[in-house]
Amino acid sequence: MANILIPYSTGEGQTAKIAEFIADVMRARGHEATTTDIRQSEGSVPGGYDGVVVGASIHMGKHDKHAVEYVRDNRTVLERLPSALFSVSLAAHGDTEEAEGYVEAFEQETGWRPSRVALFGGALLYTQYGFIKRHMMKKIASGKPGDLGTDVSRDYVYTEWDGVTRFAEDFLDGLPSGGAQESHSESAGR
Numbered sequence: 001m002a003n004i005l006i007p008y009s010t011g012e013g014q015t016a017k018i019a020e021f022i023a024d025v026m027r028a029r030g031h032e033a034t035t036t037d038i039r040q041s042e043g044s045v046p047g048g049y050d051g052v053v054v055g056a057s058i059h060m061g062k063h064d065k066h067a068v069e070y071v072r073d074n075r076t077v078l079e080r081l082p083s084a085l086f087s088v089s090l091a092a093h094g095d096t097e098e099a100e101g102y103v104e105a106f107e108q109e110t111g112w113r114p115s116r117v118a119l120f121g122g123a124l125l126y127t128q129y130g131f132i133k134r135h136m137m138k139k140i141a142s143g144k145p146g147d148l149g150t151d152v153s154r155d156y157v158y159t160e161w162d163g164v165t166r167f168a169e170d171f172l173d174g175l176p177s178g179g180a181q182e183s184h185s186e187s188a189g190r
C-alpha cells in the first residue's frame with residue numbers, strides 16, 4: 001500500500017474537487033491518500049509519503065502564486081519522490097497549446113519538471129461569481145475556443161472525470177511495484 005499526498009491550490013473549488021476525486025480513486029485501489037489545501041498547509045511536504053500529486057488552477061493566465069511557492073520550497077522532495085502535476089484551466093478544454101504554455105511557465109518559475117503532467121478542464125461557475133466576475137468570465141468564454149458556455153444563469157463543468165481516473169491510476173501504476181510497496185515510514189525497521 002502506498003501513501004500519497006495531494007496538495008492543491010484552488011480559487012473557486014474545482015481543483016479541490018479534482019484532488020478529492022483522485023484521492024477517492026487511490027483509496028478505492030487500497031492506498032492511502034491525503035489531500036491538503038496549500039494555502040492552509042504548513043508549507044512543506046511531511047515525511048512518510050511515497051508520492052506527491054500537486055494540483056493548481058489558472059487565473060488570468062497563471063498558476064496560483066501559493067502553488068508556485070509551495071513547489072519551489074519542496075522541489076527537492078518532489079524530485080526525490082514519484083510526483084506529478086495536474087493543471088486546471090478552461091484552456092485545457094479548448095486550447096491545449098495555451099494550457100501547455102501555462103505549465104511551461106510554471107516549470108520555469110519553480111524549476112520543477114514533473115515527470116507526469118495532466119491538463120484538466122475546469123469549471124465556469126457563473127452562479128457563484130459576483131456581478132463583475134460573472135460578466136468578465138462570460139466575455140472571456142465567448143472569445144475562447146472550445147465552445148464554452150455563456151448562459152450566466154447556470155454553471156458549466158468541463159472536467160472529464162474518466163481522464164482524472166486514468167491519471168490517478170497511471171500514477172499508481174508508475175510507482176515502484178505498481179504502488180504495492182509499503183510506505184517509507186512504515187517499512188522502516190521491518
Ligand SMILES: Cc1cc2nc3c(=O)[nH]c(=O)nc-3n(C[C@H](O)[C@H](O)[C@H](O)COP(=O)(O)O)c2cc1C
Pocket residue numbers: 009010011012013014015016057058059060061062088089090091092121122123124125133137
Ligand atoms: C477570474 C478568473 C480568471 C480565469 N482566467 C483563466 C485563464 O486565464 N485561462 C484559463 O484557461 N482559465 C481561466 N479561468 C478558468 C479557471 O481556470 C477555471 O474556472 C478553474 O476551474 C478554476 O479552478 P479552481 O476553482 O480550482 O480555482 C479563470 C477563472 C476565473 C474565475
